Amino acid sequence: MDRNQLKKWFKSPAKMGHKYSLHVIYFCTGCGIIEIPPSITTRWDAERFGIIPVATPRQANLFLITGYVSVKTLKPIIRTYEQMPDPKFTVGFGSCPINGGMYWDSYNTIKHLDKYIPIDGWIAGCMPRPEAIFIAVTHLWTLIDKEMADGYKKYRENYKYYRANQEQLYGKLEWPPLFAGKDKK
Amino acid sequence: MSISNGVNIWEIILSPLIALIIGIFFLGLARKIIARIHWRYGPPITQPVIDIIRMFSQKGISHGFIFDIGIILSLTGSFIVILFLPLGKMCPLSSGGLLAILYLMLLAPLGIALSSGEAANPNSSIGISRKFLLALGYEVPLLLILLAVMTHYNTISLIEIVRIQSTTGWSFGSLPLLLSGIAYFLILPAILGIRPFEVVGAAQEISSGPNAEFGGKFLAFSTIQHALHEFIGISLFVNLFLGGWGLFGILEPITNTVWSVIFGIIIFFIKMLIVFIVELFINAVFPRFRIEQAVRYLWKWPTLFAFIGLIVVVVVK
Helix, strand or coil: CCCCHHHHHCHHHHHHHHHHCCCEEECCCCHHHHHHHHHCCCCCCCHHHHHHHHCCCCHHHHHHHHHCCEEHHHHHHHHHHHCCCCEEEEEEEHHHHCHHHCCCCCCCCCCCCCHHCCCEEECCCCCCCCHHHHHHHHHHHHHCCCCCCHHHHHHHHHHHEEEEHHHHHCCCCCCCCCCCHHCCC | CCCCCCCHHHHHHHHHHHHHHHHHHHHHHHHHHHHCCCCCCCCCHHHHHHHHHHHHHHCCCCCCCCHHHHHHHHHHHHHHHHHCEEEEEECCCCCCEEEHHHCCCCHHHHHHHHHHHCCCCHHHHHHHHHHHHHHHHHHHHHHHHHHHHHHHHHCCCCCHHHHHHHHHCCCCCCCCCCHHHHHHHHHHHHHCCCCCCCCCCCCHHHHHHHHHHHCCCCHHHHHHHHHHHHHHHHHHHHHHCCCCCCCCCCCHHHHHHHHHHHHHHHHHHHHHHHHHHHHHHHHCCCCCCCCCHHHHHHHHHHHHHHHHHHHHHHHCC
């Protein structure tokens, strides 16, 4: 952890700010949310790394999808992701968002979440323990340092691909494209 | 740099800057102390600064012209109130006194209300209506308290009130103003917007209320405004009831020097710190009122204390 190295702060304040002020919006789709209260309260205390839960996607910069994603809940996930302001990171938590997990043969569960929104990292396990969240966060710090956590850039560049996948699932979406200028090209 | 009727340009620059540093320090201290009360390690004390840097580096989403202007208006309003408040021996603008402060204190919530109203988020609308209801709740006792103080000292000038206290002792310790002081202490959590009066920015109920649509630099401005607002509420209490820069006359030998200004600020800061930590303990142990419970409480006990305090002041005079 290089939070106290002032030289790095002067060199790239934005990057360091993103590393040590991860405000999380949790999407509690399934049982994964049960691991969140211990990690943000007394037992594991995520706040010492600057990680706090926030109430609205506008204030957040980390999106944690905890639990399986059904076809119905994918729509709010896309809308929440699109509402977050721009340098934003997404992490899938648990086996279910990765490949369906125990719902691998369900007709109603999304097996490839990263076809619809870009995911920067995954936490495997069913359930992952709260320590796994902290390991994921340290990995995310490394990714931010190397500028590899660029899901939001990928979403902007390949918006046509993501939008086509979303529309393939739902037919016509009721909100206009996020990057209208890019889509026309 | 001593107190004078002329406007000093250094004071106009330094006073908001010191207020901003103290306010942001208080935000960090609050998170650390609350964490220690929860038996957690807690974030570093510089965490609000890190958050503000992060928010400024994010891309904020604007909802229109009023959305941009409203948050600037509230920030400006807070800075102007700070220019009217004595910070130790520094007070850049002194004309108008308490009446100007009372009038300008309404600018900050008004700006936030304009800004969040433009965003048209239902949670923001609920937050704004709660904010104004709560303001209605604590403005009644606040007016009675200020009336009692102004009647007792026969002046509307805050500098004059602080100066008289440095010779006659703190007004919190004097018998006629004791009830008014208790009433102000009771409404101070409502002014600061902390528990048990955290009805406005209730994250669990209404998605942090008026802040619900703020992201990026708007959230950073809102956080800075919150820090300044905490400074205003506590420093008004310290100035009115705890004697401002006065501390048993230890600044007497060095009056009219630069050192008296510096030590005045330090003494003022220590007094603010003590009041703030006591309020934090109240914040840590209490749950949240509903809005109608909060208004009922504010119109019952603090108003009763303030009213009796006013009558006592008038009778003693």
